[in-house]
Amino acid sequence: MNSSQSPHTPATAADAAAVEAQLGRPPRGLRAVAHRCPCGNPDVVETQPRLEDGTPFPTLYYLTCPRAASAIGTLEADGVMKDMTARLAADPELAAAYRAAHEDYLARRDAIEVLQGFPSAGGMPDRVKCLHVLVGHSLAAGPGVNPLGDEALAMLPEWWAKGPCVPLQQDGAAGQQDGAAGQEETP
Numbered sequence: 368m369n370s371s372q373s374p375h376t377p378a379t380a381a382d383a384a385a386v387e388a389q390l391g392r393p394p395r396g397l398r399a400v401a402h403r404c405p406c407g408n409p410d411v412v413e414t415q416p417r418l419e420d421g422t423p424f425p426t427l428y429y430l431t432c433p434r435a436a437s438a439i440g441t442l443e444a445d446g447v448m449k450d451m452t453a454r455l456a457a458d459p460e461l462a463a464a465y466r467a468a469h470e471d472y473l474a475r476r477d478a479i480e481v482l483q484g485f486p487s488a489g490g491m492p493d494r495v496k497c498l499h500v501l502v503g504h505s506l507a508a509g510p511g512v513n514p515l516g517d518e519a520l521a522m523l524p525e526w527w528a529k530g531p532c533v534p535l536q537q538d539g540a541a542g543q544q545d546g547a548a549g550q551e552e553t554p
Contacts, residue, residue: 375399375413375507382409388533389431395419398479401428401507406531410435411503416480426488427476428503434526439498442522451495451515461514466492468513472504489516 378386378397385408386394396418402411410432418424430436442448455462469492476482489504490496498519505516526532 375401378409378412385409385533386412386431389433394429394431396424401503404432404435404527404531406527408432408531408533411506413507416476416482423482423485425476425482425485426500426503427472427479428500428507430499430503430506432526432532434529434532435502435523436499438523438526439502439519442519443498447519447522448490448495448498451518452490455494462492464514468492468501468504468516471508471512475508 376399378400382400383394383397386397389408394412394414396415397412398415399413400409400411401413402409404410410430412429412431413427414424414429416424416427430439455465469487472487472491476487488497489500491501495501495515498516501513501516502520502523503516504513505520510517
């Protein structure tokens, strides 16, 4: 998959419907489409740093595609996060690049709204807690920004190969979901 950065675009009604079908519920704090799957549906959305009720929502880039989320869940179950965290402790160069990814994530979130005292997401900068967040960051920011997100993305199968995870109807309403996204925070 070409994971080059796609332009962040405002979510259309059809995008919001697709994300709702992907998640099985309406999205919270939806700000923009941060990346599109090769099938055309959003697969990463950008969320508001705070929800409408004022609750901080530190997961800026949220992976919505259930097929991608499922494949990432398999990586997590296979111990990839534990291995990556161990490598962070043993490889100062990797740790520095991951810290830079953390700073990038915070800068992008803070450009929208500062969440004073709230960490970035996915375990950054010291450990790997959620590959969904790291892959979402890699897809939204483009290659070379988050080394462990890029690495996890390279391990994934072509989740889009079977076609869209949720079909869009003529009126922009999405069809049934193909599964549920599992991440550290939910929009």
